[in-house]
Amino acid sequence: MAAAVEESRAGLAELAQVPWRAPTDERFLRRYARIWLAWTFAYTVPFLGAGIVLMALEPLAFPVVLASLAHAWIIPELYAFRGASVLRVKGPRNAHAEPVAQGLLGDLLGHESRALQRATGVALERGSMGVWLVGEAGALLLPAGGRRVHCFCVRATDRTLPPADRIAHLLLALRTDERGFATVANHAFCGAPWRVRRRLPVPMRPGLDAARAVARAA
Amino acid sequence: MSRLIRMDATGHSTLAEWTAADDAAFEAAAREFRDGLEQGYIGVLDQGEGRAEQVRELPRDAGLVIMRRPIAGG
Numbered sequence: 196m197a198a199a200v201e202e203s204r205a206g207l208a209e210l211a212q213v214p215w216r217a218p219t220d221e222r223f224l225r226r227y228a229r230i231w232l233a234w235t236f237a238y239t240v241p242f243l244g245a246g247i248v249l250m251a252l253e254p255l256a257f258p259v260v261l262a263s264l265a266h267a268w269i270i271p272e273l274y275a276f277r278g279a280s281v282l283r284v285k286g287p288r289n290a291h292a293e294p295v296a297q298g299l300l301g302d303l304l305g306h307e308s309r310a311l312q313r314a315t316g317v318a319l320e321r322g323s324m325g326v327w328l329v330g331e332a333g334a335l336l337l338p339a340g341g342r343r344v345h346c347f348c349v350r351a352t353d354r355t356l357p358p359a360d361r362i363a364h365l366l367l368a369l370r371t372d373e374r375g376f377a378t379v380a381n382h383a384f385c386g387a388p389w390r391v392r393r394r395l396p397v398p399m400r401p402g403l404d405a406a407r408a409v410a411r412a413a
Numbered sequence: 414m415s416r417l418i419r420m421d422a423t424g425h426s427t428l429a430e431w432t433a434a435d436d437a438a439f440e441a442a443a444r445e446f447r448d449g450l451e452q453g454y455i456g457v458l459d460q461g462e463g464r465a466e467q468v469r470e471l472p473r474d475a476g477l478v479i480m481r482r483p484i485a486g487g
Contacts, residue, residue, distance in 0.1 A: 295425060348487035368484050372467075
């Protein structure tokens with residue numbers, strides 16, 4: 196048993212696939228959140244400013260002003276959509292195997308998280324970096340306070356797995372090495388939870404609400 | 414009773430079951446475990462309460478060991 200535990204302390208096996216990546220830890224996430232915030236301002240403010248200046252200079256240019264304001268609205272929407280998409284249902288459903296997979300996933304989850312997963316399709320997991328919401332092909336992380344959500348794109352490599360098994364794969368990897376999991380995953384978006392929530396499928400929204408409530412209480 | 418299972422297209426398959434006192438059953442389970450590793454699976458020992466350990470050898474006193482496929486950034 197000791198040898199087995201020693202192996203785990205070496206980190207997630209999949210880290211060997213991404214040796215060039217710096218470990219994704221709390222400091223990395225705080226820096227990424229600041230970069231995303233600055234980036235959001237960088238692609239929003241110029242369009243807003245251009246619209247205001249154009250309107251002041253020439254009111255007849257309002258169609259161009261509208262186009263500029265539309266850019267300031269659409270681009271952040273697209274980024275948030277990209278973030279929410281990590282939780283969207285993807286791949287074959289494998290309906291015949293799903294009840295068996297759900298049974299195993301239910302055994303791995305606690306009572307509260309199991310009920311939430313059955314209702315929303317996403318599994319809530321408390322970690323040292325924050326509260327995770329794990330889906331079939333991605334995960335959201337809400338650090339303590341719940342003011343930001345980090346969206347990660349990550350999936351099991353076997354596409355024949357039923358959906359619940361895909362979640363179980365990610366959950367086991369997350370439980371094995373949380374920072375390793377975040378490092379292997381591709382960071383897709385960081386922003387306010389309400390921006391992501393609006394673009395989530397409706398059944399999944401209570402999952403994000405629950406995760407945010409836990410993160411706020413942390 | 415300890416169990417070795419593999420997550421696959423059927424949901425999951427039970428590969429072996431053993432008790433700490435049954436050497437033959439444990440050896441058969443250990444063989445299944447090694448075969449799984451050679452096929453690219455990763456062994457995970459479920460420890461409950463949100464904890465799991467990656468294992469390279471089958472722990473004799475484990476409760477549930479799960480073989481999973483690698484994950485990758487999407």
